[in-house]
Amino acid sequence: MNKELTREERTDALGGMGCKRKRVEDARFTQGKGNYVDDIKLPGMLHGDFVRSPYAHAKVVSINTDAAMALDGVVAVLTAADLAPLGLHWMPTLAGDKQMVLADGKVLFQGQEVAYVVAKDRYIAADAVELVEVEYEELPVLTDPFAAMESDVVLREDLMGEGGALPDGAHGPRKHHNHIFTWEVGEKEATQQVLDEADVVAEEMVYYHRTHPCPLETCGCVASMDKVNGKLTLHGTFQAPHAIRTVVSLISGIEEHNIRVISPDIGGGFGNKVGAYPGYVCSVVASIVTGVPVKWVEDRMENLMTTAFARDYHMHGKISATKEGKITGLWCHTTADHGGFDACADPTKFPAGFMNICTGSYDIPTAYLAVDGVYTNKAPGGVSYRCSFRVTEAAYFIERMVEILAIELNMDAAELRRINFIKKDQFPYQSALGWEYDSGDYHTAWDKALKAVDYDGLRAEQAQRVEDFKAGKTRKLMGIGLTHFTEIVGAGPVKNCDILGLGMFDSCEIRIHPTGSAIARLGTISQGQGHATTFAQILATEIGLPADSITIEEGDTDTAPYGLGTYGSRSTPVAGAATAMAGRKIRAKAQMIAAYLLEVHDDDVEFDVDRFVVKGAPEKFKTMKEIAFAAYNQAIPGIEPGLEAVSYYDPPNMTYPFGAYVCVMDIDVDTGVTDIRRFYALDDCGTRINPMIIEGQVHGGLTEALAVALGQEIAYDDMGNVKTGTLMDFFLPTAWEVPNYETDHTVTPSPHHPIGAKGVGESPHVGGVPCFSNAVNDAFRAFGLRHTHMPHDHWRIWKTANELGLHG
Amino acid sequence: MSGKKHITMTVNGEAQEFLAEPRELLIHTLRERLNITGPHIGCETSHCGACTVTLDGKSVKSCTVFVAQADGADITTIEGLGNPDSLHVLQEAFKEHHGLQCGFCTPGMITRASKLLEENPSPTEEEVRFGMAGNICRCTGYQNIVKSILAAATEMNAAKEAAE
Ligand code: FES
Ligand code: FES
Numbered sequence: 001m002n003k004e005l006t007r008e009e010r011t012d013a014l015g016g017m018g019c020k021r022k023r024v025e026d027a028r029f030t031q032g033k034g035n036y037v038d039d040i041k042l043p044g045m046l047h048g049d050f051v052r053s054p055y056a057h058a059k060v061v062s063i064n065t066d067a068a069m070a071l072d073g074v075v076a077v078l079t080a081a082d083l084a085p086l087g088l089h090w091m092p093t094l095a096g097d098k099q100m101v102l103a104d105g106k107v108l109f110q111g112q113e114v115a116y117v118v119a120k121d122r123y124i125a126a127d128a129v130e131l132v133e134v135e136y137e138e139l140p141v142l143t144d145p146f147a148a149m150e151s152d153v154v155l156r157e158d159l160m161g162e163g164g165a166l167p168d169g170a171h172g173p174r175k176h177h178n179h180i181f182t183w184e185v186g187e188k189e190a191t192q193q194v195l196d197e198a199d200v201v202a203e204e205m206v207y208y209h210r211t212h213p214c215p216l217e218t219c220g221c222v223a224s225m226d227k228v229n230g231k232l233t234l235h236g237t238f239q240a241p242h243a244i245r246t247v248v249s250l251i252s253g254i255e256e257h258n259i260r261v262i263s264p265d266i267g268g269g270f271g272n273k274v275g276a277y278p279g280y281v282c283s284v285v286a287s288i289v290t291g292v293p294v295k296w297v298e299d300r301m302e303n304l305m306t307t308a309f310a311r312d313y314h315m316h317g318k319i320s321a322t323k324e325g326k327i328t329g330l331w332c333h334t335t336a337d338h339g340g341f342d343a344c345a346d347p348t349k350f351p352a353g354f355m356n357i358c359t360g361s362y363d364i365p366t367a368y369l370a371v372d373g374v375y376t377n378k379a380p381g382g383v384s385y386r387c388s389f390r391v392t393e394a395a396y397f398i399e400r401m402v403e404i405l406a407i408e409l410n411m412d413a414a415e416l417r418r419i420n421f422i423k424k425d426q427f428p429y430q431s432a433l434g435w436e437y438d439s440g441d442y443h444t445a446w447d448k449a450l451k452a453v454d455y456d457g458l459r460a461e462q463a464q465r466v467e468d469f470k471a472g473k474t475r476k477l478m479g480i481g482l483t484h485f486t487e488i489v490g491a492g493p494v495k496n497c498d499i500l501g502l503g504m505f506d507s508c509e510i511r512i513h514p515t516g517s518a519i520a521r522l523g524t525i526s527q528g529q530g531h532a533t534t535f536a537q538i539l540a541t542e543i544g545l546p547a548d549s550i551t552i553e554e555g556d557t558d559t560a561p562y563g564l565g566t567y568g569s570r571s572t573p574v575a576g577a578a579t580a581m582a583g584r585k586i587r588a589k590a591q592m593i594a595a596y597l598l599e600v601h602d603d604d605v606e607f608d609v610d611r612f613v614v615k616g617a618p619e620k621f622k623t624m625k626e627i628a629f630a631a632y633n634q635a636i637p638g639i640e641p642g643l644e645a646v647s648y649y650d651p652p653n654m655t656y657p658f659g660a661y662v663c664v665m666d667i668d669v670d671t672g673v674t675d676i677r678r679f680y681a682l683d684d685c686g687t688r689i690n691p692m693i694i695e696g697q698v699h700g701g702l703t704e705a706l707a708v709a710l711g712q713e714i715a716y717d718d719m720g721n722v723k724t725g726t727l728m729d730f731f732l733p734t735a736w737e738v739p740n741y742e743t744d745h746t747v748t749p750s751p752h753h754p755i756g757a758k759g760v761g762e763s764p765h766v767g768g769v770p771c772f773s774n775a776v777n778d779a780f781r782a783f784g785l786r787h788t789h790m791p792h793d794h795w796r797i798w799k800t801a802n803e804l805g806l807h808g
Numbered sequence: 809m810s811g812k813k814h815i816t817m818t819v820n821g822e823a824q825e826f827l828a829e830p831r832e833l834l835i836h837t838l839r840e841r842l843n844i845t846g847p848h849i850g851c852e853t854s855h856c857g858a859c860t861v862t863l864d865g866k867s868v869k870s871c872t873v874f875v876a877q878a879d880g881a882d883i884t885t886i887e888g889l890g891n892p893d894s895l896h897v898l899q900e901a902f903k904e905h906h907g908l909q910c911g912f913c914t915p916g917m918i919t920r921a922s923k924l925l926e927e928n929p930s931p932t933e934e935e936v937r938f939g940m941a942g943n944i945c946r947c948t949g950y951q952n953i954v955k956s957i958l959a960a961a962t963e964m965n966a967a968k969e970a971a972e
Binding site for chain 1: 829831832836839840843844845846847848849850851852853855856858885886887890891892895899902903904906908909910911912913914915918936937938940941942943944945946947948949950951952953954
C-alpha cells in the first residue's frame, strides 16, 4: 500500500492549472520531427505555383499558356477562364466582399494571382511560370486612400450598378465608387458639443502603417481529391480549419461531410493564416482536375506581397479635457485602407473590428468613432496581427492621444492616466462606445509598474539628460514610454459575433478511457501557443486526472468538434471555457458513479482534487481513476456506460485583459539608433494557467511589437510596387536587437469565465507597440515634438531630430 | 533542363549518392530527395536561418547552397544531433527553458547553437546573441532561446570537466 499522499502532493501530481508544466509539444519539435504542411508528401503529388501580376492596376488583355504547357512535366495551367464555368474565378471574402481567385480581366494589386501552373516538381512549376505570356494594359494606380476617395478611377467595376449607380456594400451605403463602408459608433453631436465647450482639446492624425504578420512558415496547403470515394482532404496552414471546411464546401459545392480539413503543425500564424486564399482554391481545383494531390506553398515574397497584411489605419483624433486633466470626450475618424478587395477578417457586424475599444482604460463619458473603408491598389487583408480584431489600432490611437493631451496640458503622462482610469468599483463598466468591460483594477497595476521601475527616479534622470544634452555633454536622449492598455478578446458571444454567419462559440469533446487516461479534442488549433500542454492542465484540475494522462488533439475536422479556430486570443477565453465546462460534465457523471460505488446519495459526495469523498468522512473515497474504470465495467442503474462529454461554449461577454508597460530607451540623436535599456511588462490576464507559457507569450508579443514600432512595414511606391518584399527590407528583429524583458503580473479573474482566464497571447503586442512608440516620442518631448509616425527606424528618428534642429 | 550531375555526400553519417540538376538547392535535396525535413524553409534568401545545417564544419544556410556546391560534403542536420533515446544537451535545454513555441525555427536554431558552442564553449550572453543573429524566431522573443543555450553551455562544460 502506498503511503497516503497529502492534498498538496495530490494536487501537484496532477500538473494542473497554475503550474509551470513543461510543454509536451517540444520533444518532436526539438528533434526536427514536427509535421508542417511542406513536410507532407503524398503519392503522385504535383506542385502548384502562381503567375503573378507585376502591375498594381492593369487590364489583362490576354494570357498565352502554350509555351508553359509545352514544357516537359507541366500538367496544367489554370486561368480565370478555366475556373469561370465552375463559378470559382471569384470567391467570397470573410468581410462580405468577393475576391478574384485568378485575374478576371484585370488586376488590382502587385502580386495578384493571374494563372496557376501545376507541374511535377517545384522547379518545373517555377520554369513554367516564366513561360506564361500575359499581356497587360496599365491603368492609373491609387495607393493613397484619401486620393482614392476623390478619384474618377474606378477600381471595382464589378461593384458598380447600372448607369454608374452605386449599390450598397456588405455594410450599407457607399459614398463613392472606391468607398467600401462607413461604420459609426457613439454620439456624434454630443461629442462635438463636448469638444466645442472643453477647456483643452488635443488633435492629431495618428497613422498606423501597413505591416504584415510574417510568421516564419508561409501559407500553404496540400489538396487531395479522392475521386473513388468522392472525398476531398485539404491539409493546410489554417488557423480556423472548420471555417475553412465550410467555406470550401460553400464555394465548391462538395458536401461538407465529404471534406476533411487538417491543420498539421503550424509554424506561427499571428493572423496571417486566418483567411482563405486563392492558393487554396486553385489547389483544390487542380486536384479535382488532375485526380492527384497538389501542393502549394508560397514563398516569402508572395507571403509579404499577397497574403493578409495588417493595419493601414489613418486615425484622425480629438481628445478633450478639463484644465485639471479630466478627459471629457474622444472623437476619432479613421480612413482604413483595405486594398483591392475587402478581405478583412472581422466578425460580420464589426467591419472595423473592435476599434470601438479605443476609449482604452479611461473613463471617457462621451465618444464618437467613425471608420470609412476604402479600396486602393494594394494587397487585400486587414487581419489582426497578433491582436484581437483591430485592437492594436485602438490601443495605439488612445495611448498616443493621451500622451499628446499630456503635452497640451503640460502634465505628467503617468499622472494624467491615473486620474482618468476606470476605477475598480466601476466594473462592470459600460464604455461610451458600447462595450461592457468585465473587470479590472487599473490603479493597482499602474502603481505597481511605476514603483517597479522607480518612475520618479527615471524622470529625474531624464531631466538631467536634457540638461546635459543642452550643455553639449551628451548626444543621447532618453525616452520613457508608458502604456496602460485594455484588450478585448475572446470573440465571442454568438448574439453579436459571427464570421460568415458562423457563431463564434468554441468546443471541446472529452473521452475518458477505462484506465483513467483521456483524450480531448477542440475546435481550435495551436500555432505555437502550447495548447496540448495548457488545455490538459485545465482538464487535469477540472477532472482530477493527471495532465500527463490527457492527450489534446486539434485541427482535424473529421474528429474535432466544430469551432471557429485560434486567433484574437480566443482559445483560452472560449475553447478553454468549453474545456472546463466539458470537464464539469464529466465530473457530474463521475459524482453519480462515485456515490453509487460508495453506496451514498449523490449529494453526500464531494470532489476533492483527484477523487470524490464522502462528506465528513474523507477516508471513504473513490479516485477518478477508479471511477473511470467503473464507468466501463459496472452496470449502474440509471446511468449509461462510458464517460464522455462535449461542450459548446457561447461566451456571455468578451474578456478584457489589461496591462501596464514601461519602456526606457536611449536614442542617439546623430544616428537615430535606439537602445532599449529596460522594458517592464505587467500583464493581468486573469487566472494564470501556465506561468511559463504566459511569460513566453509576453516575450514573443513584445518582440513583434518592437518590430512593428521600430522598423517593420509594407511600403509601396506611387506605382503600387511593394518596396519591402523580402526579409532584406522587411524588418524582423534578431536576438541582437532584442532586449531582455522584465515580466510581472496582477490577477483580476474574469467574473463570467468558468475559470476566470482572459487570454494573453496578444496583450504584449497590443500594449507593446504604443509603449515603444511613446518612448521614442517622449525622448523628444522636451524639444517640442508632439507626434511622429511609426515605424521609428533609424532614418526616421534621425529626420525627427534634424527637423527639431538638434543637429546644430 | 541542363544535364544532371553525379553527387555524393554524407548526411548525418550516412553516405548518399544520386543524380541531380546542379541548380537544385541543398535544402530541397535534404527535404524532398532525402526526406530529411527537420531543416525548414522560411525565406530562401539567407535571412532567416530556418534551413541551417552544418556543412563541412561550418553553419550554412542550405537554401542558398546549390547541391553541386555540396558535392562531397559532410552534412549534419538536426536529425543528426540527437535521437529519441538520447537527446542532445541543447535539445533538452530548449525543452527545459521554453526555448521554442511553434517550433519552426527550432531545428535551425539548435543546429546553429551546437556549432556556436563548438566555436565558443563558454559564451557570454552578448556572444550568444551575436552568434545567433543569423537565425530568426518570430515567436519567442529570443530571451528563452538565449537562456537555453547558456544553460546548455554550462551543462556541457560541467560534463566535460567531470570526464577529465
Ligand atoms: S530559408 Fe534559408 S535562410 Fe531562410
Ligand atoms: S518558435 Fe516559432 S519561429 Fe521560433
